[in-house]
Amino acid sequence: MTLLKVNNLSIEFGGVRAIDDLSFTINSGTIHSIIGPNGAGKTTLFNLITGVYTPTSGTILYDDEGVTGFKSYELAARGMSRTFQNLQIFFNMTAIENVMVGAHLHLNRGFLASFFGLPSIKAGDRHCRETCLELLDFVGLKKYADIDTESMPYGALKRLEIARALASKPKILLLDEPAAGLNPAESREIDKVIKKVAERGITVVLVEHDMKMVMEISDHILVLDYGRKLTEGTALEVRNNPDVIAAYLGG
Amino acid sequence: MMMNLKSAKTGGILVLCAVIAILPAFLSNAFQYEIAILIGFNAIVCIGLNLLIGYGGQISLGHGAFVGLGAYGSAILTMNQGWDPLLSMVIAAIFTGILAFVIARPILKLKGHYLAMATLGMGIIISIVINTEDQLTGGPDGMYVDGLSFMATQIYWYWLVGALLVFSVWASLNLIHSPIGRALRAVHGSEVAAEVVGVDTTQYKVLIFVVSAVFASIVGSFGVYYSNFVTPDIAGFFHSIELVVMVVFGGMASTFGAVIGAAILTTLPQFLTFLHDYEHLVFGLILMLTMIFLPKGLVPSIAGLLKKGDK
Numbered sequence: 001m002t003l004l005k006v007n008n009l010s011i012e013f014g015g016v017r018a019i020d021d022l023s024f025t026i027n028s029g030t031i032h033s034i035i036g037p038n039g040a041g042k043t044t045l046f047n048l049i050t051g052v053y054t055p056t057s058g059t060i061l062y063d064d065e066g067v068t069g070f071k072s073y074e075l076a077a078r079g080m081s082r083t084f085q086n087l088q089i090f091f092n093m094t095a096i097e098n099v100m101v102g103a104h105l106h107l108n109r110g111f112l113a114s115f116f117g118l119p120s121i122k123a124g125d126r127h128c129r130e131t132c133l134e135l136l137d138f139v140g141l142k143k144y145a146d147i148d149t150e151s152m153p154y155g156a157l158k159r160l161e162i163a164r165a166l167a168s169k170p171k172i173l174l175l176d177e178p179a180a181g182l183n184p185a186e187s188r189e190i191d192k193v194i195k196k197v198a199e200r201g202i203t204v205v206l207v208e209h210d211m212k213m214v215m216e217i218s219d220h221i222l223v224l225d226y227g228r229k230l231t232e233g234t235a236l237e238v239r240n241n242p243d244v245i246a247a248y249l250g251g
Numbered sequence: 252m253m254m255n256l257k258s259a260k261t262g263g264i265l266v267l268c269a270v271i272a273i274l275p276a277f278l279s280n281a282f283q284y285e286i287a288i289l290i291g292f293n294a295i296v297c298i299g300l301n302l303l304i305g306y307g308g309q310i311s312l313g314h315g316a317f318v319g320l321g322a323y324g325s326a327i328l329t330m331n332q333g334w335d336p337l338l339s340m341v342i343a344a345i346f347t348g349i350l351a352f353v354i355a356r357p358i359l360k361l362k363g364h365y366l367a368m369a370t371l372g373m374g375i376i377i378s379i380v381i382n383t384e385d386q387l388t389g390g391p392d393g394m395y396v397d398g399l400s401f402m403a404t405q406i407y408w409y410w411l412v413g414a415l416l417v418f419s420v421w422a423s424l425n426l427i428h429s430p431i432g433r434a435l436r437a438v439h440g441s442e443v444a445a446e447v448v449g450v451d452t453t454q455y456k457v458l459i460f461v462v463s464a465v466f467a468s469i470v471g472s473f474g475v476y477y478s479n480f481v482t483p484d485i486a487g488f489f490h491s492i493e494l495v496v497m498v499v500f501g502g503m504a505s506t507f508g509a510v511i512g513a514a515i516l517t518t519l520p521q522f523l524t525f526l527h528d529y530e531h532l533v534f535g536l537i538l539m540l541t542m543i544f545l546p547k548g549l550v551p552s553i554a555g556l557l558k559k560g561d562k
Contacts, residue, residue, distance in 0.1 A: 090440030
Protein backbone atom coordinates (compact mmCIF):
# COMPACT_ATOMS: atom_id res chain seq x y z
CA MET A 1 0.00 0.00 0.00
CA THR A 2 1.27 3.44 -0.91
CA LEU A 3 1.83 5.64 2.13
CA LEU A 4 3.66 8.57 0.56
CA LYS A 5 3.50 9.70 -3.03
CA VAL A 6 5.67 12.53 -4.34
CA ASN A 7 4.72 13.98 -7.76
CA ASN A 8 6.98 16.24 -9.87
CA LEU A 9 8.36 17.92 -6.76
CA SER A 10 10.71 20.90 -7.23
CA ILE A 11 12.17 23.59 -5.03
CA GLU A 12 14.32 26.52 -6.07
CA PHE A 13 16.65 28.55 -3.92
CA GLY A 14 17.50 31.72 -5.83
CA GLY A 15 17.50 29.99 -9.20
CA VAL A 16 19.18 26.80 -8.02
CA ARG A 17 16.93 23.80 -8.30
CA ALA A 18 17.81 21.74 -5.24
CA ILE A 19 15.08 19.23 -6.04
CA ASP A 20 14.13 18.98 -9.70
CA ASP A 21 10.91 17.35 -10.90
CA LEU A 22 11.18 14.39 -8.56
CA SER A 23 8.54 11.67 -8.35
CA PHE A 24 8.54 8.49 -6.29
CA THR A 25 6.37 6.49 -3.91
CA ILE A 26 6.98 4.89 -0.55
CA ASN A 27 5.04 1.81 0.48
CA SER A 28 3.99 1.38 4.08
CA GLY A 29 5.86 -1.09 6.23
CA THR A 30 9.13 -0.82 4.31
CA ILE A 31 12.57 0.59 4.97
CA HIS A 32 13.12 3.07 2.18
CA SER A 33 16.58 4.60 1.78
CA ILE A 34 17.52 7.75 -0.07
CA ILE A 35 21.17 7.95 -1.10
CA GLY A 36 23.28 10.16 -3.28
CA PRO A 37 26.50 12.18 -3.27
CA ASN A 38 26.88 15.22 -1.04
CA GLY A 39 24.64 18.03 -2.20
CA ALA A 40 22.31 15.70 -4.07
CA GLY A 41 19.33 17.16 -2.19
CA LYS A 42 18.60 14.42 0.32
CA THR A 43 18.10 16.64 3.35
CA THR A 44 16.24 19.20 1.22
CA LEU A 45 13.89 16.41 0.18
CA PHE A 46 13.35 15.53 3.85
CA ASN A 47 12.62 19.15 4.64
CA LEU A 48 10.07 19.25 1.81
CA ILE A 49 8.31 16.06 2.88
CA THR A 50 8.15 17.07 6.54
CA GLY A 51 6.90 20.59 5.90
CA VAL A 52 10.03 22.51 6.88
CA TYR A 53 10.22 23.89 3.31
CA THR A 54 7.33 24.60 0.94
CA PRO A 55 7.91 23.26 -2.58
CA THR A 56 8.08 25.62 -5.56
CA SER A 57 5.97 23.15 -7.54
CA GLY A 58 4.74 19.59 -7.35
CA THR A 59 2.55 17.75 -4.85
CA ILE A 60 2.95 15.42 -1.90
CA LEU A 61 0.27 12.87 -1.09
CA TYR A 62 0.41 11.27 2.32
CA ASP A 63 -2.05 8.61 3.38
CA ASP A 64 -4.32 9.53 0.42
CA GLU A 65 -4.39 13.17 1.51
CA GLY A 66 -2.78 16.08 -0.31
CA VAL A 67 -0.36 17.54 2.24
CA THR A 68 1.67 19.91 0.05
CA GLY A 69 2.47 23.05 2.04
CA PHE A 70 1.33 21.60 5.35
CA LYS A 71 3.23 22.69 8.45
CA SER A 72 5.43 20.20 10.29
CA TYR A 73 3.11 20.07 13.31
CA GLU A 74 0.12 19.36 11.08
CA LEU A 75 2.00 16.45 9.55
CA ALA A 76 3.04 15.23 13.00
CA ALA A 77 -0.65 15.07 13.93
CA ARG A 78 -1.10 12.78 10.91
CA GLY A 79 1.66 10.44 12.02
CA MET A 80 4.83 11.76 10.42
CA SER A 81 7.97 12.38 12.44
CA ARG A 82 11.67 12.72 11.77
CA THR A 83 15.16 13.14 13.17
CA PHE A 84 17.81 15.61 12.06
CA GLN A 85 21.22 15.37 10.49
CA ASN A 86 22.46 18.17 12.72
CA LEU A 87 21.21 17.32 16.19
CA GLN A 88 18.10 19.20 17.24
CA ILE A 89 17.96 18.26 20.91
CA PHE A 90 16.18 20.36 23.52
CA PHE A 91 19.37 21.00 25.46
CA ASN A 92 17.45 22.87 28.16
CA MET A 93 15.79 19.63 29.27
CA THR A 94 16.64 16.17 30.53
CA ALA A 95 16.56 13.12 28.26
CA ILE A 96 13.18 11.91 29.49
CA GLU A 97 11.69 15.40 29.10
CA ASN A 98 12.91 15.46 25.50
CA VAL A 99 11.03 12.24 24.84
CA MET A 100 7.96 13.52 26.72
CA VAL A 101 7.80 16.50 24.37
CA GLY A 102 7.55 13.89 21.63
CA ALA A 103 4.32 12.64 23.23
CA HIS A 104 2.90 16.18 23.15
CA LEU A 105 0.00 15.37 20.82
CA HIS A 106 -1.19 12.51 23.00
CA LEU A 107 -1.45 14.50 26.24
CA ASN A 108 -4.07 16.78 27.77
CA ARG A 109 -2.95 20.28 26.82
CA GLY A 110 -5.70 22.33 28.46
CA PHE A 111 -4.32 25.65 29.70
CA LEU A 112 -6.41 26.07 32.84
CA ALA A 113 -5.95 22.43 33.84
CA SER A 114 -2.19 22.91 33.55
CA PHE A 115 -2.21 26.30 35.28
CA PHE A 116 -4.05 24.92 38.31
CA GLY A 117 -2.09 21.66 38.27
CA LEU A 118 -5.21 19.48 38.12
CA PRO A 119 -4.77 15.79 38.97
CA SER A 120 -5.66 14.78 35.39
CA ILE A 121 -2.54 16.59 34.13
CA LYS A 122 -0.33 14.95 36.75
CA ALA A 123 -1.77 11.48 36.13
CA GLY A 124 -1.27 11.98 32.39
CA ASP A 125 2.35 13.02 32.98
CA ARG A 126 3.05 10.02 35.20
CA HIS A 127 1.70 7.67 32.56
CA CYS A 128 3.57 9.54 29.84
CA ARG A 129 6.80 9.28 31.80
CA GLU A 130 6.43 5.51 32.01
CA THR A 131 5.83 5.04 28.30
CA CYS A 132 8.70 7.39 27.53
CA LEU A 133 10.99 5.42 29.84
CA GLU A 134 10.08 2.33 27.81
CA LEU A 135 11.04 4.19 24.65
CA LEU A 136 14.37 5.22 26.19
CA ASP A 137 14.89 1.58 27.07
CA PHE A 138 13.96 0.66 23.50
CA VAL A 139 16.82 2.76 22.13
CA GLY A 140 19.14 1.70 24.97
CA LEU A 141 19.21 4.99 26.90
CA LYS A 142 17.27 4.16 30.04
CA LYS A 143 20.22 5.02 32.29
CA TYR A 144 20.28 8.57 30.90
CA ALA A 145 16.60 9.28 31.70
CA ASP A 146 17.13 12.08 34.22
CA ILE A 147 20.45 13.31 32.90
CA ASP A 148 20.75 16.79 31.42
CA THR A 149 21.11 16.32 27.68
CA GLU A 150 24.08 18.71 27.69
CA SER A 151 26.21 16.04 29.34
CA MET A 152 25.21 13.11 27.12
CA PRO A 153 27.55 11.64 24.46
CA TYR A 154 26.88 12.38 20.81
CA GLY A 155 25.94 8.80 19.92
CA ALA A 156 23.34 8.72 22.70
CA LEU A 157 21.81 11.99 21.50
CA LYS A 158 21.36 10.50 18.04
CA ARG A 159 19.30 7.72 19.58
CA LEU A 160 17.47 10.15 21.85
CA GLU A 161 16.13 11.88 18.73
CA ILE A 162 14.75 8.55 17.56
CA ALA A 163 13.06 7.92 20.92
CA ARG A 164 11.55 11.42 20.85
CA ALA A 165 10.21 10.87 17.34
CA LEU A 166 8.77 7.48 18.35
CA ALA A 167 6.94 9.09 21.28
CA SER A 168 4.74 10.91 18.76
CA LYS A 169 3.55 7.46 17.61
CA PRO A 170 4.43 7.96 13.95
CA LYS A 171 3.27 5.86 11.03
CA ILE A 172 6.26 7.05 9.05
CA LEU A 173 9.63 8.00 10.49
CA LEU A 174 12.24 9.87 8.49
CA LEU A 175 15.80 9.45 9.74
CA ASP A 176 18.34 11.94 8.42
CA GLU A 177 21.80 10.35 8.67
CA PRO A 178 21.26 8.61 12.00
CA ALA A 179 24.74 7.05 11.87
CA ALA A 180 26.68 10.16 10.82
CA GLY A 181 29.64 10.78 13.09
CA LEU A 182 29.26 7.52 14.98
CA ASN A 183 31.95 4.90 15.51
CA PRO A 184 31.34 1.39 14.10
CA ALA A 185 30.00 0.00 17.39
CA GLU A 186 27.52 2.88 17.82
CA SER A 187 26.59 2.54 14.18
CA ARG A 188 25.66 -1.10 14.70
CA GLU A 189 23.48 -0.08 17.66
CA ILE A 190 21.59 2.40 15.47
CA ASP A 191 21.29 -0.31 12.84
CA LYS A 192 19.57 -2.57 15.36
CA VAL A 193 17.27 0.20 16.57
CA ILE A 194 16.15 0.98 13.01
CA LYS A 195 15.36 -2.67 12.37
CA LYS A 196 13.37 -2.85 15.60
CA VAL A 197 11.45 0.30 14.61
CA ALA A 198 10.56 -1.28 11.27
CA GLU A 199 9.46 -4.44 13.05
CA ARG A 200 6.92 -2.32 14.93
CA GLY A 201 5.26 -1.69 11.59
CA ILE A 202 6.56 1.87 11.24
CA THR A 203 7.58 2.87 7.72
CA VAL A 204 11.19 4.08 7.82
CA VAL A 205 12.70 6.54 5.35
CA LEU A 206 16.44 6.69 5.73
CA VAL A 207 19.07 9.09 4.46
CA GLU A 208 22.47 7.61 5.18
CA HIS A 209 26.03 7.60 3.91
CA ASP A 210 26.95 4.34 5.60
CA MET A 211 26.52 2.13 2.51
CA LYS A 212 26.99 -1.09 4.43
CA MET A 213 24.02 -0.18 6.60
CA VAL A 214 21.92 1.02 3.67
CA MET A 215 22.51 -2.08 1.56
CA GLU A 216 21.84 -4.36 4.47
CA ILE A 217 18.57 -3.01 5.83
CA SER A 218 16.79 -1.27 2.93
CA ASP A 219 13.83 -2.78 1.12
CA HIS A 220 14.00 -0.08 -1.48
CA ILE A 221 16.61 2.52 -2.41
CA LEU A 222 16.16 5.83 -4.22
CA VAL A 223 19.32 7.38 -5.66
CA LEU A 224 19.44 11.16 -6.06
CA ASP A 225 21.97 13.22 -7.99
CA TYR A 226 21.73 17.01 -8.47
CA GLY A 227 18.16 16.93 -7.16
CA ARG A 228 16.99 14.41 -9.74
CA LYS A 229 16.22 10.74 -9.53
CA LEU A 230 19.18 8.76 -10.81
CA THR A 231 17.57 5.38 -10.30
CA GLU A 232 15.64 3.36 -7.77
CA GLY A 233 15.20 -0.28 -6.89
CA THR A 234 16.39 -2.95 -4.50
CA ALA A 235 19.87 -2.90 -3.02
CA LEU A 236 21.12 -5.36 -5.62
CA GLU A 237 19.70 -3.41 -8.54
CA VAL A 238 21.10 -0.13 -7.31
CA ARG A 239 24.51 -1.50 -6.50
CA ASN A 240 25.01 -2.79 -10.04
CA ASN A 241 23.68 0.27 -11.81
CA PRO A 242 26.51 1.90 -13.82
CA ASP A 243 25.00 5.41 -13.36
CA VAL A 244 25.19 5.05 -9.59
CA ILE A 245 28.78 3.91 -9.71
CA ALA A 246 29.59 6.84 -11.99
CA ALA A 247 27.87 9.38 -9.71
CA TYR A 248 29.73 8.16 -6.66
CA LEU A 249 33.12 7.68 -8.22
CA GLY A 250 32.89 10.60 -10.64
CA GLY A 251 33.33 8.34 -13.65
CA MET B 252 14.39 12.28 40.64
CA MET B 253 10.67 12.67 40.05
CA MET B 254 10.28 12.78 43.81
CA ASN B 255 13.10 15.29 44.04
CA LEU B 256 11.37 17.53 41.58
CA LYS B 257 8.15 17.38 43.50
CA SER B 258 9.76 18.01 46.85
CA ALA B 259 11.86 20.84 45.40
CA LYS B 260 8.62 22.47 44.25
CA THR B 261 6.73 22.02 47.52
CA GLY B 262 9.84 22.82 49.52
CA GLY B 263 10.43 26.03 47.59
CA ILE B 264 6.84 27.15 48.09
CA LEU B 265 7.01 26.33 51.81
CA VAL B 266 10.20 28.38 52.19
CA LEU B 267 8.54 31.26 50.36
CA CYS B 268 5.48 31.04 52.64
CA ALA B 269 7.73 30.97 55.69
CA VAL B 270 9.66 34.05 54.53
CA ILE B 271 6.43 35.95 53.88
CA ALA B 272 5.06 34.90 57.29
CA ILE B 273 8.18 35.80 59.27
CA LEU B 274 9.19 38.97 57.44
CA PRO B 275 6.75 41.32 59.27
CA ALA B 276 8.69 40.63 62.48
CA PHE B 277 11.61 42.48 60.89
CA LEU B 278 9.64 45.28 59.28
CA SER B 279 9.47 48.24 61.62
CA ASN B 280 7.97 51.06 59.57
CA ALA B 281 5.69 51.91 56.69
CA PHE B 282 8.60 52.47 54.33
CA GLN B 283 9.92 48.97 54.87
CA TYR B 284 6.47 47.52 54.27
CA GLU B 285 6.30 49.61 51.13
CA ILE B 286 9.49 47.99 49.82
CA ALA B 287 8.25 44.50 50.74
CA ILE B 288 4.99 45.08 48.86
CA LEU B 289 6.88 46.50 45.89
CA ILE B 290 9.06 43.38 45.83
CA GLY B 291 5.91 41.25 45.68
CA PHE B 292 4.47 43.25 42.80
CA ASN B 293 7.72 43.13 40.82
CA ALA B 294 8.20 39.44 41.56
CA ILE B 295 4.78 38.56 40.13
CA VAL B 296 5.46 40.48 36.90
CA CYS B 297 8.86 38.78 36.70
CA ILE B 298 7.34 35.33 37.16
CA GLY B 299 5.11 35.98 34.15
CA LEU B 300 7.94 37.55 32.18
CA ASN B 301 10.21 34.62 33.03
CA LEU B 302 7.70 32.22 31.46
CA LEU B 303 8.17 34.19 28.25
CA ILE B 304 11.91 34.92 28.41
CA GLY B 305 13.37 32.13 30.52
CA TYR B 306 11.21 29.22 29.42
CA GLY B 307 9.87 30.26 26.03
CA GLY B 308 13.11 31.93 24.95
CA GLN B 309 11.37 35.05 23.60
CA ILE B 310 12.57 38.50 24.65
CA SER B 311 10.22 41.36 25.49
CA LEU B 312 11.51 44.87 26.07
CA GLY B 313 8.01 46.25 26.38
CA HIS B 314 6.47 44.58 29.39
CA GLY B 315 6.32 47.80 31.36
CA ALA B 316 3.65 48.85 28.86
CA PHE B 317 1.45 45.93 29.90
CA VAL B 318 1.83 46.91 33.56
CA GLY B 319 0.88 50.41 32.45
CA LEU B 320 -2.18 49.19 30.57
CA GLY B 321 -3.40 47.37 33.67
CA ALA B 322 -2.74 50.40 35.85
CA TYR B 323 -4.31 52.99 33.54
CA GLY B 324 -7.14 50.63 32.52
CA SER B 325 -8.13 50.30 36.16
CA ALA B 326 -7.57 53.98 36.89
CA ILE B 327 -9.67 55.20 33.97
CA LEU B 328 -12.51 52.73 34.49
CA THR B 329 -12.83 53.41 38.21
CA MET B 330 -12.24 57.18 38.20
CA ASN B 331 -13.75 58.29 34.87
CA GLN B 332 -16.46 55.66 34.52
CA GLY B 333 -17.12 54.94 38.17
CA TRP B 334 -16.83 51.20 37.78
CA ASP B 335 -16.12 48.76 40.55
CA PRO B 336 -12.32 48.49 41.04
CA LEU B 337 -12.15 44.71 40.84
CA LEU B 338 -14.34 44.62 37.74
CA SER B 339 -12.15 47.33 36.23
CA MET B 340 -9.10 45.22 36.95
CA VAL B 341 -10.60 42.20 35.18
CA ILE B 342 -11.67 44.28 32.17
CA ALA B 343 -8.21 45.87 31.99
CA ALA B 344 -6.59 42.42 32.12
CA ILE B 345 -8.88 41.11 29.37
CA PHE B 346 -8.19 44.17 27.23
CA THR B 347 -4.42 43.78 27.75
CA GLY B 348 -4.69 40.08 26.93
CA ILE B 349 -6.56 40.76 23.70
CA LEU B 350 -4.13 43.49 22.69
CA ALA B 351 -1.19 41.17 23.41
CA PHE B 352 -2.87 38.44 21.37
CA VAL B 353 -3.41 40.72 18.38
CA ILE B 354 0.15 42.02 18.28
CA ALA B 355 1.76 38.70 19.24
CA ARG B 356 1.48 36.94 15.88
CA PRO B 357 3.32 39.49 13.74
CA ILE B 358 5.79 40.28 16.54
CA LEU B 359 6.68 36.72 17.51
CA LYS B 360 7.51 35.80 13.94
CA LEU B 361 10.64 37.83 14.57
CA LYS B 362 13.66 36.46 16.37
CA GLY B 363 16.44 37.78 18.59
CA HIS B 364 17.31 41.45 18.06
CA TYR B 365 14.30 41.98 15.80
CA LEU B 366 11.90 40.69 18.42
CA ALA B 367 13.61 42.92 20.99
CA MET B 368 13.20 45.93 18.68
CA ALA B 369 9.54 45.17 17.96
CA THR B 370 8.57 44.77 21.62
CA LEU B 371 10.59 47.87 22.44
CA GLY B 372 8.65 49.81 19.81
CA MET B 373 5.35 48.45 21.06
CA GLY B 374 6.19 49.57 24.59
CA ILE B 375 7.21 53.04 23.44
CA ILE B 376 4.00 53.49 21.43
CA ILE B 377 1.81 52.54 24.39
CA SER B 378 3.86 54.83 26.60
CA ILE B 379 3.43 57.74 24.15
CA VAL B 380 -0.32 57.20 23.98
CA ILE B 381 -0.56 57.29 27.77
CA ASN B 382 1.54 60.48 27.86
CA THR B 383 -0.39 62.35 25.20
CA GLU B 384 -4.00 61.32 25.84
CA ASP B 385 -4.04 63.68 28.80
CA GLN B 386 -7.81 64.11 28.94
CA LEU B 387 -8.11 60.42 29.66
CA THR B 388 -4.89 59.74 31.54
CA GLY B 389 -3.86 63.05 33.01
CA GLY B 390 -0.79 63.02 30.78
CA PRO B 391 2.68 63.31 32.32
CA ASP B 392 1.18 64.57 35.59
CA GLY B 393 -0.36 61.18 36.27
CA MET B 394 -3.65 60.37 37.82
CA TYR B 395 -5.13 59.96 41.28
CA VAL B 396 -7.01 56.72 41.91
CA ASP B 397 -9.18 55.65 44.85
CA GLY B 398 -7.93 52.63 46.76
CA LEU B 399 -9.78 49.45 47.52
CA SER B 400 -12.22 50.22 50.35
CA PHE B 401 -11.69 46.87 52.04
CA MET B 402 -7.92 47.20 52.08
CA ALA B 403 -7.87 49.38 55.19
CA THR B 404 -4.18 49.32 56.08
CA GLN B 405 -0.82 48.61 54.58
CA ILE B 406 -0.63 45.31 56.50
CA TYR B 407 -3.65 44.06 54.56
CA TRP B 408 -1.80 44.86 51.36
CA TYR B 409 1.24 43.01 52.58
CA TRP B 410 -0.75 39.80 53.08
CA LEU B 411 -2.70 40.20 49.84
CA VAL B 412 0.46 40.63 47.77
CA GLY B 413 2.08 37.76 49.67
CA ALA B 414 -0.84 35.48 48.83
CA LEU B 415 -0.81 36.58 45.18
CA LEU B 416 2.92 35.89 45.01
CA VAL B 417 2.58 32.38 46.43
CA PHE B 418 -0.26 31.68 44.01
CA SER B 419 1.80 32.96 41.06
CA VAL B 420 4.78 30.81 41.97
CA TRP B 421 2.56 27.76 42.40
CA ALA B 422 0.73 28.32 39.11
CA SER B 423 3.95 29.03 37.25
CA LEU B 424 5.51 25.80 38.53
CA ASN B 425 2.35 23.89 37.60
CA LEU B 426 2.50 25.28 34.11
CA ILE B 427 6.19 24.50 33.63
CA HIS B 428 5.73 20.89 34.71
CA SER B 429 2.88 20.25 32.31
CA PRO B 430 2.75 19.37 28.62
CA ILE B 431 2.32 23.08 27.87
CA GLY B 432 5.43 23.94 29.85
CA ARG B 433 7.49 21.28 28.14
CA ALA B 434 6.26 22.45 24.74
CA LEU B 435 7.30 25.96 25.72
CA ARG B 436 10.77 24.88 26.75
CA ALA B 437 10.97 22.86 23.53
CA VAL B 438 10.28 26.05 21.56
CA HIS B 439 13.29 27.55 23.33
CA GLY B 440 15.41 24.44 22.72
CA SER B 441 14.70 23.90 19.02
CA GLU B 442 11.67 25.22 17.16
CA VAL B 443 12.06 22.90 14.19
CA ALA B 444 12.35 19.82 16.41
CA ALA B 445 9.31 20.89 18.43
CA GLU B 446 7.29 21.30 15.24
CA VAL B 447 8.04 17.83 13.89
CA VAL B 448 6.63 16.20 17.01
CA GLY B 449 3.46 18.24 16.74
CA VAL B 450 4.08 21.41 18.75
CA ASP B 451 2.50 24.41 17.04
CA THR B 452 5.33 26.73 18.07
CA THR B 453 3.57 29.96 17.07
CA GLN B 454 0.54 29.06 19.15
CA TYR B 455 2.67 28.52 22.25
CA LYS B 456 4.68 31.68 21.77
CA VAL B 457 1.46 33.66 21.44
CA LEU B 458 -0.06 31.90 24.45
CA ILE B 459 2.82 32.68 26.76
CA PHE B 460 3.12 36.26 25.50
CA VAL B 461 -0.55 36.78 26.40
CA VAL B 462 -0.18 35.05 29.78
CA SER B 463 2.83 37.17 30.74
CA ALA B 464 1.00 40.32 29.59
CA VAL B 465 -2.02 39.46 31.74
CA PHE B 466 0.25 38.83 34.76
CA ALA B 467 1.72 42.29 34.20
CA SER B 468 -1.68 43.93 33.75
CA ILE B 469 -3.11 42.49 36.98
CA VAL B 470 -0.08 43.65 38.92
CA GLY B 471 -0.45 47.10 37.34
CA SER B 472 -4.05 47.26 38.52
CA PHE B 473 -3.27 46.20 42.08
CA GLY B 474 -0.32 48.57 42.11
CA VAL B 475 -2.46 51.54 41.26
CA TYR B 476 -5.06 50.68 43.94
CA TYR B 477 -2.27 50.33 46.43
CA SER B 478 -0.41 53.55 45.71
CA ASN B 479 -3.51 55.59 44.73
CA PHE B 480 -1.48 57.26 42.03
CA VAL B 481 -0.09 56.40 38.64
CA THR B 482 2.28 58.20 36.28
CA PRO B 483 3.31 57.27 32.71
CA ASP B 484 6.71 56.13 33.99
CA ILE B 485 5.12 52.80 34.82
CA ALA B 486 4.69 52.02 31.11
CA GLY B 487 8.06 53.45 30.16
CA PHE B 488 11.14 51.95 28.62
CA PHE B 489 13.14 52.01 31.85
CA HIS B 490 10.54 50.06 33.75
CA SER B 491 10.52 47.43 30.98
CA ILE B 492 14.30 47.13 31.12
CA GLU B 493 14.22 46.94 34.90
CA LEU B 494 11.86 43.95 34.70
CA VAL B 495 14.04 42.11 32.17
CA VAL B 496 17.13 42.76 34.29
CA MET B 497 15.38 41.28 37.34
CA VAL B 498 14.58 38.11 35.40
CA VAL B 499 18.08 37.74 33.97
CA PHE B 500 19.79 38.62 37.26
CA GLY B 501 17.75 36.12 39.27
CA GLY B 502 18.22 33.45 36.65
CA MET B 503 16.41 32.62 33.45
CA ALA B 504 14.12 29.59 33.44
CA SER B 505 13.89 29.62 37.22
CA THR B 506 10.67 30.71 38.87
CA PHE B 507 12.33 31.27 42.22
CA GLY B 508 15.12 33.06 40.38
CA ALA B 509 12.57 35.59 39.14
CA VAL B 510 11.37 36.14 42.72
CA ILE B 511 14.89 36.53 44.09
CA GLY B 512 15.94 38.76 41.20
CA ALA B 513 12.97 41.03 41.89
CA ALA B 514 13.66 41.01 45.63
CA ILE B 515 17.33 41.92 45.34
CA LEU B 516 17.02 44.52 42.61
CA THR B 517 14.09 46.21 44.34
CA THR B 518 15.93 46.39 47.68
CA LEU B 519 19.49 47.00 46.56
CA PRO B 520 19.01 50.65 45.53
CA GLN B 521 17.68 51.37 49.06
CA PHE B 522 20.91 50.08 50.59
CA LEU B 523 22.98 52.11 48.17
CA THR B 524 21.35 55.49 48.87
CA PHE B 525 24.17 56.39 51.28
CA LEU B 526 26.47 56.54 48.23
CA HIS B 527 24.51 59.54 46.90
CA ASP B 528 25.91 60.45 43.49
CA TYR B 529 27.66 57.11 43.08
CA GLU B 530 24.54 55.03 43.73
CA HIS B 531 23.82 54.19 40.09
CA LEU B 532 27.47 53.55 39.38
CA VAL B 533 27.75 50.96 42.13
CA PHE B 534 24.39 49.46 41.22
CA GLY B 535 25.55 48.95 37.64
CA LEU B 536 28.85 47.53 38.83
CA ILE B 537 27.10 44.96 41.01
CA LEU B 538 24.94 43.91 38.05
CA MET B 539 27.95 43.60 35.77
CA LEU B 540 30.02 41.59 38.21
CA THR B 541 27.13 39.23 38.96
CA MET B 542 26.54 38.55 35.29
CA ILE B 543 30.26 38.04 34.63
CA PHE B 544 30.77 35.58 37.49
CA LEU B 545 27.29 34.01 37.54
CA PRO B 546 26.29 34.22 33.88
CA LYS B 547 23.25 31.99 34.28
CA GLY B 548 21.86 34.30 36.95
CA LEU B 549 21.85 33.91 40.71
CA VAL B 550 19.60 30.93 41.37
CA PRO B 551 20.64 28.55 38.55
CA SER B 552 24.35 29.32 39.10
CA ILE B 553 24.16 28.69 42.83
CA ALA B 554 22.03 25.55 42.30
CA GLY B 555 24.66 24.35 39.83
CA LEU B 556 27.45 24.92 42.35
CA LEU B 557 25.54 23.01 45.04
CA LYS B 558 24.93 20.13 42.62
CA LYS B 559 28.66 19.95 41.90
CA GLY B 560 29.37 19.97 45.63
CA ASP B 561 27.13 16.92 46.07
CA LYS B 562 29.23 14.76 43.80
